[in-house]
């Protein structure tokens with residue numbers, strides 16, 4: 001149990017001043033958790049101190065009094081009781097390399113990043129274990145959460161999975177409030193894979209809608225996408241219940257169906273004939289599914305898991321396949337029983 005007094009003692013450092021880091025810092029501070037928000041760009045930090053908003057990534061949402069933007073990462077670490085990393089997956093290792101050696105061993109590391117390590121395809125907790133050591137208290141939060149909706153206080157629910165239940169419970173209490181609900185879990189693998197793979201599938205949903213296909217197609221993509229996600233996560237050691245929960249199905253539905261999603265918007269732009277680099281520049285924010293498509297497809301091959309939708313997204317992004325042809329190829333796949341993947345759901349060996 002974390003009392004209000006304890007929350008006030010749980011000064012939290014949010015590392016990453018993008019839309020998600022800012023929304024979470026606002027949420028924590030609104031819950032009376034003293035919160036430091038670090039961004040790598042000094043000019044951005046100075047502007048946030050001056051205007052008490054993040055005009056670059058989350059305009060219109062004022063900072064609560066207990067939120068303090070900060071430019072000195074090392075100085076911030078010396079004051080903090082827990083660290084929440086919110087940079088995109090490409091920045092995860094570099095940030096942890098800066099934190100390692102400066103972070104005291106009892107300070108939990110939590111991240112809200114959704115992705116695998118670009119290049120290696122490793123889970124982010126594997127990167128964290130490599131850099132901080134295996135006994136380090138760590139947790140990941142994930143779920144259906146658009147930053148703006150969280151920042152303005154619309155009701156939202158997430159999952160926090162941790163190496164120790166006490167870490168998850170303590171962090172959950174810091175986030176928990178009238179409009180924010182946190183469920184805890186011990187399935188770090190499942191929670192991370194849900195967040196990483198849904199981004200790839202949201203690109204597929206965007207492509208489908210951008211091509212003018214209908215609600216039937218979108219529902220089929222989400223459902224068959226979930227099948228791929230479950231197969232992949234079970235083969236990796238995740239738990240099926242996790243994939244049916246907020247960090248799996250919940251986030252998949254959210255991201256595939258609403259244009260607040262940057263991954264979905266990437267798919268829409270590709271379907272309209274934009275090149276990948278053009279579309280990414282236009283969106284101008286983290287689009288994790290673009291990097292995730294590469295490593296998810298490579299990992300699926302290693303694990304001998306079929307992921308036809310992710311494979312087609314990869315082909316459109318990196319092999320010049322026309323989006324319309326990708327959809328045709330998916331439809332023309334050999335006929336099979338819907339539950340051919342049931343062995344995975346029952347945790348049977350293939």
Ligand SMILES: NC(=O)C1=CN([C@@H]2O[C@H](COP(=O)(O)OP(=O)(O)OC[C@H]3O[C@@H](n4cnc5c(N)ncnc54)[C@H](OP(=O)(O)O)[C@@H]3O)[C@@H](O)[C@H]2O)C=CC1
Nearest residue numbers: 017018019020041086087088091113114145146147285286
């Ligand atoms: N936005 C959302 O609704 C949600 C996002 N997420 C996840 O959160 C993560 C961050 O996304 P989000 O905040 O939306 O992204 P944004 O594009 O809004 O912001 C990215 C932020 O990360 C910073 N950054 C980028 N690379 C590095 C790096 N190498 N080192 C330090 N900082 C870096 C950027 O700094 P600069 O401005 O200087 O480039 C910027 O502050 C992603 O994994 C995303 O999937 C999860 C749930 C919801």
Ligand SMILES: O=C(CO)COP(=O)(O)O
Nearest residue numbers: 143144145146261262263
């Ligand atoms: O993760 C998110 C919602 O849960 C944000 O989705 P996008 O990164 O696609 O914008």
